Amino acid sequence: MKESYYCNPAICCFLFILFSVSGSVHGRHDHGQLMVPCFFIFGASSFDNGNNNALPTLAKANYLRMGSTSLQGQRGAEFLGFDDYIPSFASTVGGENILKGVNYASGGSGIRAETGQHAGARISMDGQLRNHQITVLRLINRLGQNESAAKEYLNKCIYAAGLGTNDYVSNYFLPSLYPTSRIYTPEQYALVLAQQYSRQLKTLYTNYGARKVALFGLAQLGCAPSVVASKGATNGSACVDYINDAVQIFNNRLKELVNELNRNLTDAKFIYVNVYEIASEATSYPSFRVIDAPCCPVASNNTLILCTINQTPCPNRDEYLYWDALHLSEATNMFIANRSYNAQSPTDTCPIDISHLAKL
Ligand SMILES: *[C@@H]1O[C@H](CO)[C@@H](O)[C@H](O)[C@H]1NC(C)=O
Ligand SMILES: *[C@@H]1O[C@H](CO)[C@@H](O)[C@H](O)[C@H]1NC(C)=O
Ligand SMILES: *[C@@H]1O[C@H](CO)[C@@H](O)[C@H](O)[C@H]1NC(C)=O
Ligand SMILES: *[C@@H]1O[C@H](CO)[C@@H](O)[C@H](O)[C@H]1NC(C)=O
Numbered sequence: 001m002k003e004s005y006y007c008n009p010a011i012c013c014f015l016f017i018l019f020s021v022s023g024s025v026h027g028r029h030d031h032g033q034l035m036v037p038c039f040f041i042f043g044a045s046s047f048d049n050g051n052n053n054a055l056p057t058l059a060k061a062n063y064l065r066m067g068s069t070s071l072q073g074q075r076g077a078e079f080l081g082f083d084d085y086i087p088s089f090a091s092t093v094g095g096e097n098i099l100k101g102v103n104y105a106s107g108g109s110g111i112r113a114e115t116g117q118h119a120g121a122r123i124s125m126d127g128q129l130r131n132h133q134i135t136v137l138r139l140i141n142r143l144g145q146n147e148s149a150a151k152e153y154l155n156k157c158i159y160a161a162g163l164g165t166n167d168y169v170s171n172y173f174l175p176s177l178y179p180t181s182r183i184y185t186p187e188q189y190a191l192v193l194a195q196q197y198s199r200q201l202k203t204l205y206t207n208y209g210a211r212k213v214a215l216f217g218l219a220q221l222g223c224a225p226s227v228v229a230s231k232g233a234t235n236g237s238a239c240v241d242y243i244n245d246a247v248q249i250f251n252n253r254l255k256e257l258v259n260e261l262n263r264n265l266t267d268a269k270f271i272y273v274n275v276y277e278i279a280s281e282a283t284s285y286p287s288f289r290v291i292d293a294p295c296c297p298v299a300s301n302n303t304l305i306l307c308t309i310n311q312t313p314c315p316n317r318d319e320y321l322y323w324d325a326l327h328l329s330e331a332t333n334m335f336i337a338n339r340s341y342n343a344q345s346p347t348d349t350c351p352i353d354i355s356h357l358a359k360l
């Protein structure tokens with residue numbers, strides 16, 4: 001068999017949705033001005049721009065970079081007016097380049113600490129928050145030990161968080177490796193995830209001054225080619241319905257969490273990005289001609305995830321919903337990022353979209 005970057009469906013990096021909008025997206029910023037001074041990113045592989053490269057793990061951004069979906073979190077910064085990439089935490093060792101924000105995302109990571117452990121090293125949401133604490137201390141230091149000046153600055157930034165995918169695909173739906181599906185029903189699991197996420201987000205608010213926070217929901221994980229190939233679609237559906245059902249239970253919890261946080265923390269604004277619905281709508285756009293197969297060749301009938309190396313991807317990648325057997329294509333990610341920034345339907349984001357969040 002040809003060498004391939006082995007990752008079974010549950011393994012890594014569900015490089016999901018995110019935030020990738022190219023410089024050509026209409027209305028990305030007004031008059032070339034920065035919409036916000038800084039942008040901090042927490043998430044998994046869809047946002048990982050290098051934090052995993054130094055870790056012993058299969059879930060590495062530099063593997064994905066071979067494909068077209070690399071650096072999505074980075075490019076997401078562009079629509080807020082940042083010309084340069086937001087640096088990965090791993091590249092901010094000296095603390096020189098932290099003023100525009102930092103990307104903490106780590107492929108394979110989750111809300112829960114154990115999520116993704118079978119795939120190797122990764123930085124969970126708690127670890128990402130600890131790294132953010134280091135950044136905040138560096139920032140205070142740079143501002144002459146003036147803590148209130150640092151808080152004031154941190155209040156103006158946008159914080160994007162996109163965790164949860166791996167808590168399903170690299171935890172709950174891997175019963176041979178993780179016990180969670182025997183401990184919790186899908187309803188209970190969504191609740192404990194939301195409670196833990198809530199504590200993490202309140203840490204971001206209380207300790208580190210976050211006031212503008214965009215939470216990205218989960219996509220239809222049950223429709224990814226690798227998930228369908230390994231679990232089998234059911235009842236004539238093109239997708240694995242019980243996985244999509246579980247994902248929607250979590251998404252609904254996340255939406256409730258956003259409402260609750262906005263009620264309780266009135267000097268902050270949290271928003272929910274309905275990735276599930278936006279990506280579902282993408283499948284009915286004629287420009288996405290292939291919605292159930294990866295653009296690049298993936299070994300073992302798509303039960304692996306990443307592109308087989310040294311093989312040519314499809315020539316018309318913009319017509320594919322998926323890049324590999326799990327990760328959405330750059331075209332799909334642009335579609336989602338576009339609508340998260342400028343909502344085109346009332347269900348795309350709630351209560352407001354990112355362009356309005358930036359202007360608050
Ligand atoms: C700290 O920063 C605040 C806000 O920028 C400023 O008003 C204050 O004078 C600064 N304090 C010191 C000790 O420099
Ligand atoms: C198929 O659908 C029926 C009715 O909704 C349901 O009871 C059954 O569990 C489903 N089967 C599978 C394998 O999902
Ligand atoms: C919001 O406040 C209520 C009442 O104090 C509390 O019960 C609830 O847990 C809080 N929710 C969040 C997400 O902080
Ligand atoms: C791929 O699927 C085809 C048809 O379902 C089957 O004949 C073949 O053995 C499978 N190959 C592998 C490597 O699983």
Ligand SMILES: *[C@@H]1O[C@H](CO)[C@@H](O)[C@H](O)[C@H]1NC(C)=O
Pocket residue numbers: 025026334335338339342344
């Ligand atoms: C973003 O949405 C606008 C319509 O609101 C559309 O004109 C534009 O082509 C979209 N861009 C991308 C990259 O999808």
